Amino acid sequence: MTGTNTAEAIVHPDATATGKPHYEVLDGLRGTAAVMVVIFHIMGMPIAWSDQGQWLHHAAMAVDFFFGLSGFVVAYAYDARWTRMSVGQFCTFRLIRLHPLVLLGVALGLISFLVDPFAPDQKLIPLSVVLRDFALACLLLPHAVLPNRWTDTHSLNSPAWSLLQEYIGNLAYALVLRRLGTRALGAALAVTAAVLLWLLWQRNSIDMGSDWTTWWGAPARMAFSFTMGLWLYRVRERAPKLRLSWVALSAILVLIFATPLVPHSVPHGNGLFEAVAAMVLFPAIILCGAHSEIGKVELALCKFAGRISYPLYILHYPFLLIYMNYALFRKPPASTLYLAGAGSFVLVVAASWLALKLYDEPVRAWLKRALT
Known part of the structure; x- marks a missing residue:
């Protein structure tokens, strides 16, 4: 990968905060994983997350893949900038990149909860309670469970x-992980892998963290995969340069x-x-994607997939909650439910x-002009 000048950064609005072009195949894979999450939720919601009837049995692992990609891309975008960038500036860059859609997702969640026509019990919750949860959600803080x-x-x-875990990982990178040498980072990765392996051995599933019970x-999950992404970026040139297309x-x-x-x-x-997938297969896929080159058609698809991946991931759930309540409260026939999905x-x-x-x-462009 090579650097880019200011004019090129304007032509490519999906460049990193440093103006570097993205690893396009990795962007495309992030889009693939985001689509899989949406389909996983569409299939799982009407069957109350039962595995029977679910086709994407391990799609919850897309989050681990996202964390790994994030670590790799954050290292690529920022590792070389610390001689001229403060921790405060880094946090500002990351907030500009991520938080506008966090706020929009929360706003959509609030609207979804208040106007959902299929779940009358939601109207019984005092508005003050919902608005309190909304305020906490705007700060990415956990809040009490709401009906449905x-x-x-x-x-x-x-x-x-x-x-929230992404923010924690970014802060850990800015304060500690970026300062570690490659061997020390590898040692930290080994510790996080041991912890995750122990949890997987105990629970027999990596699908944990999104609810109050786990x-x-x-x-x-974040500590291992994010650190793995950082470490992979450090050793990418020493790894075998396997190349596969985005489609493959x-x-x-x-x-x-x-x-x-x-x-x-x-x-x-x-x-x-799931340990093999998270600790062996996902790193191999990331390295293959980082080393791969693709043609114009696949490049265009990867650019589109990469740009829409984050909005798709962070905004889809409020829409699907209404679909879920339609399925669970109205119990439509299967053909109607398929059309609704x-x-x-x-x-x-x-x-x-x-x-x-x-x-x-537009909001990110305005924030960059105002704050950087």
């Missing part, structure tokens, strides 16, 4: 739990997510499979693109 929101720590917009699993790497991701759960008759089997998918993609173009990019 399972036991999520971020009831108004559940995916925000992972953004909230303590969130930092363990996306297919591998989908296969991982679609692999059936290991039966309980195999003790710890599911946890071990397909329509919801189209809606969230369209809304995410409009949010990117009409809100996120």
Whole structure:
């Protein structure tokens, strides 16, 4: 990868905060994972998260993949800047990049909760309580469980739990991890891997952290995958330079997510499979994506997928909560539910693109001019 000048950064609005061009295949893979999360939620909500009827059995692991990508990209964008950048400036850059859509997602979550026509019990919650939770959610802080929101720590917009972890990981990078040599960073990675392996051995699943019953699993997942991404960036030139297309790497991701759960008759089997995916397969996919080159058509698809991935991930849940309550309270026939699910998918993609173009990019551009 090479640097870019200011003019090139203007031509490519999806450049990093430093003006460097993105690793386009990695951007495309982030889009692939975001789509898988949306489909996973569309399939899981009407069946109360039962695995029977779910096709993307391990798609909750997309969050671990996101954390790994984030560590790699943060190291790429910022490792060389610390001689001329303060911790405060770094935090400002990251808040500009991430928080406008956090706020929009929370606002959509509030609207979704208040106007949902399919869940009358939500109207029984005092508005003061909902607004209190809204204020906490704007700061990415966990809040009390609201009706028809399972036991999520971020009831108004559940995916925000992972953004809280993202912020924690970024702060750890700015204060400590960036200062470590490659060997010390590798040692830190080994410690986080041991903790995550222990949790997987105990719980037999990596799907933890988004709800109040498993909230303590969130930092363990983030700590390993984010540190792994940082370390991978440091050693990328020493790793084998395997090259696969975005389509091929996306297919591998989908296969991982679609692999059936290991039966309980195999003790710890599911946890071990997810450990291999998070600790071996995901790093290999990231390295392959970082080393790969693609043609113009695939490049255009990766750019689009990369740009829409974050809005799609952070904004889809409030829309799908209305779809979920329609499915659970109205209990429509399967054919109608399939149409509702397909329509919801189209809606969230369209809304995410409009949010990117009409809100996120203009707001970020204004914030950059005002604050940097």
